[in-house]
Amino acid sequence: MAQASGKSAGKSFFGKFGVHIAVLIFVVIWTIPTLGILVSSLRDKDQIIASGWWNSFSSSTQTEAGRLPGPEAQVEKDGRFVIEGNIFGDGPARTISAFGVRSATPTQFQAGQAADLGDGVTLQLNPDGTFVLSSPVAIEGRGQRVYYASSAPPRFTTENYETVLFSEGIGRSFINSLTVTVPATIIPIMIAAFAAYALAWMRFPGRALIIATIIGLLVVPLQMTLIPLLQLYNGVALFFGVPSKTYLGIWLAHTGFGLPFAIYLLRSYMAGLPKELMESARIDGASDFEIFLKIVLPLSFPVLASFAIFQFLWVWNDLLVAIVFLGSGSDQLVLTGKLNALLGSRGGDWEILTTSAFVTIIVPLIVFFSLQRYFVRGLLAGSVKGG
Amino acid sequence: MADLTLRQIKKAYGAINILHGIDLDIQSGEFVVFVGPSGCGKSTLLRTIAGLEEITSGELKIAGELVNDVPPSKRGIAMVFQSYALYPHMTVYDNMAFGMKIARENKAEIDRRVKQAADILQLTKYLDRLPKAMSGGQRQRVAIGRAIVRNPRVFLFDEPLSNLDAALRVATRIEIAKLKESMPNTTMIYVTHDQVEAMTLADRIVVLKDGRVEQVGTPMELYHHPGNLFVAQFIGSPAMNIVPATVEKTGASTTISITGGRKAEVPVATPADAAGAAISFGVRPEDLRIATGDSVLFEGRIDYIEQLGEVQLVYLDIGRPDTPLVVKLPGNSELKRDQLLKVDADPATLHIFNAKGRSFARDHAPALAA
Known part of the structure; x- marks a missing residue:
């Protein structure tokens, strides 16, 4: 035993190194999309189109077109007709790097340079957007068309x-x-905890059969049950004169789908608690209910939390059950359904999609990070003693 | 405060019988130890008394009241488990108070009794700790404290010292002995496989084997007058030497011929029909001594010597391969391997057992019964 562990420790330098590299790669691969969504959702919608989120901290460069004011703005100065102003008007300030007057060559001139437009007409466009158009004769016609490359500071x-x-x-x-x-999430935990205790620690005829049935139910695909369940709901709704698609209905559906796994997980954990604890409590006069409430439940907290994470994430991310058992009105449409609808109606608006996506994943992220130490512990439930 | 009566207690799991009709009377205030090899049913017997196992048939009475179907909490018992079985999520105080809280006793009374028990066991400064922050010995004291708080008529211990290291085991053993002294009216039943615990703690020892009681008696009775071969070899360390023999002359005193040739006079009465019967002859290693006179019980070559300092165990080859005769001699005896050695014993310390392994009824010498 000691030899075996010594051996593995001996060759573990590269082993450990490799593991760390692998973990790092996985973490990066897993984290980057989330980070991308978060960054994109916080960016200005024009900048999202101009550059990717990985460029979001550098200025984004884009080529724009503008038109200078018309002849009515010209003033005569030293024998020349001059129009002055700022190309951005009252809009947000940007930095101009180059400009041009033909769409084919939008960055023909350096910013700050006086460009010769022919016939003695010159245009100077400064980096801060101020311009001077100067002509030996009175300017006529519409305002001069100007193209310029400008870079905007990142805006969050x-x-x-x-x-x-x-x-x-x-x-x-x-x-x-x-x-x-x-x-x-709460309803199946409550039911499963009671069931798991009974199946782990109480003796009654048919116990093994019930456990076997529950294990069997683990592998039944939920799609199989959708039609019969919906028919049942419709029948019940018709009988009582209530709508068939209700929150109560979907709670019960999710409870049913979650119970086999919940009971299985909780039972194997509770069955692993030391028998002497229950016996000691029985000698102390505790009833089964008191043993459950005061001994087993507090000690099972890790596995309860772990199942809560599973169930929460699964229900939160569920689309199928929600579509089947809930209506599509705004008072019943869940986030996954709403995202799906947005993909259709606002497919091009990345700022809407990334933001909606982030709103959707924020809750699972919080749940996962706050309870993650129970997550792994619960996965190992029953398989490792004292895990 | 309560005597126990067990009448034909049987316990079976399906077709497998664990206890085959146990009869036992335990007096009020007695310290009784169940001892036996593993799998002998001693823990099962304790658990049937506790009510954790159902009794298949037979009668169990505590203080004259039939309790076969009374739940554990109503039997007036408290149990200390080998694994302590402390509630890991509760403080020491809550562990001890749990039973009384379940029984909805008033808070002041709970507090008084927990503090009192903690005081007896020197746990007062640990009352706010969780079990995981305590050592094995302290945890075992908490388990005992939890039993004391229940103020039981019968205290049950299920191998309480097995999980402790050797030094702590001795200390806790003495603590349990003192606890018994401070509660003279409380009946205590203690299960162990360790004969040292049994010998030092017990008023009476119950030796069990394969679900049957082999012998019940005070430690010294069992040591000096084992009722059968099993008890003779189980009590005492190293185990008693058993050598086949035949009866030569019966009567008030028996002459036997030990396999290997020598004869011995054993002051035990045997019936006339035992003449010529094949029997087992037993003598404890510590009762053997180097023969100085003409009287020699065994003679053999020294095969091996284990020097323990205070004593040495000498393995004597007396012509029976694989079963040497063990002789416990003072550690300062000058002995060498392969040396020939003659040993002898006081006739009063010799034991003979019939073909079924039962001890021939033996007149109790007044000196030994003390």
């Missing part, structure tokens, strides 16, 4: 979030998703 904003939350309906869908997910 929370406007996108205001937009999606309050005018695109993501806020409402967020609340709908929470309305579905929170009870659909």
